[in-house]
Amino acid sequence: MKQNLFVYFSSAIILVIFQYCAPTKTISTQGAEEYSEELSPYRIHYTDSIAQANVTSSEPNPEQVISSVSTLPTPNAVTGEIEDYFDAVDKQHQEKNEYPGFTLQVYTGNSREEANEAKLKVYKALPDAEPAVRFSTIWRTRVGEYASRLEAQQDYFALRKYFPNVLLVPETFRAVD
Numbered sequence: 761m762k763q764n765l766f767v768y769f770s771s772a773i774i775l776v777i778f779q780y781c782a783p784t785k786t787i788s789t790q791g792a793e794e795y796s797e798e799l800s801p802y803r804i805h806y807t808d809s810i811a812q813a814n815v816t817s818s819e820p821n822p823e824q825v826i827s828s829v830s831t832l833p834t835p836n837a838v839t840g841e842i843e844d845y846f847d848a849v850d851k852q853h854q855e856k857n858e859y860p861g862f863t864l865q866v867y868t869g870n871s872r873e874e875a876n877e878a879k880l881k882v883y884k885a886l887p888d889a890e891p892a893v894r895f896s897t898i899w900r901t902r903v904g905e906y907a908s909r910l911e912a913q914q915d916y917f918a919l920r921k922y923f924p925n926v927l928l929v930p931e932t933f934r935a936v937d
Contacts, residue, residue, distance in 0.1 A: 854935075862912050863931045866891070866923040867901035875899040878923070885922045886915055905933050 853859050867878035875893045878901040882891040891903045903919065906912035912928055919926045 857935050858932050859907075859935055861931060861933050862906045862909060862928050864903045864906075864912060864916055864919055865900060865927045865929050866903060866919055867899070869899055872899055875901045881922050882919065885918045889915070902929075902931075905931075 879891045
């Protein structure tokens with residue numbers, strides 16, 4: 761009995777809620793005028809110093825463009841600090857006789873045989889490559905010494921056909937004297 765009363769009461773509440781949520785007026789777009797609004801007075805206008813400098817001539821003068829761009833004020837520039845940091849990092853790498861770069865890792869696992877099989881498979885994808893198998897708690901087969909990610913991209917896609925899980929990993933290499 762209590763359960764039936766609860767069901768009827770909750771149904772009534774839901775119907776009342778739906779009644780108040782229902783739209784009371786239908787909106788018709790038939791016969792309505794086209795809507796337009798002028799927002800140009802509210803737009804922010806920027807002055808273009810390069811365009812103003814070139815108003816007199818039809819073709820831009822490259823020297824004038826470069827000089828106007830280089831004289832822009834940069835109050836919070838950190839270029840000098842960044843250059844100092846990179847110089848310090850370069851000096852540190854030169855002292856250690858090493859440089860940072862990337863290598864392609866084609867195998868990682870516990871099996872030496874599988875690492876050597878991966879090494880042989882690398883020769884199919886890249887005949888001129890010199891893959892290396894190393895052990896450091898696990899076996900790894902790695903290929904190449906690249907200074908940047910972009911430099912490694914072509915070999916990465918060639919190896920991807922044979923090794924779908926090939927990874928580009930950062931590594932530090934010894935500089936050859």
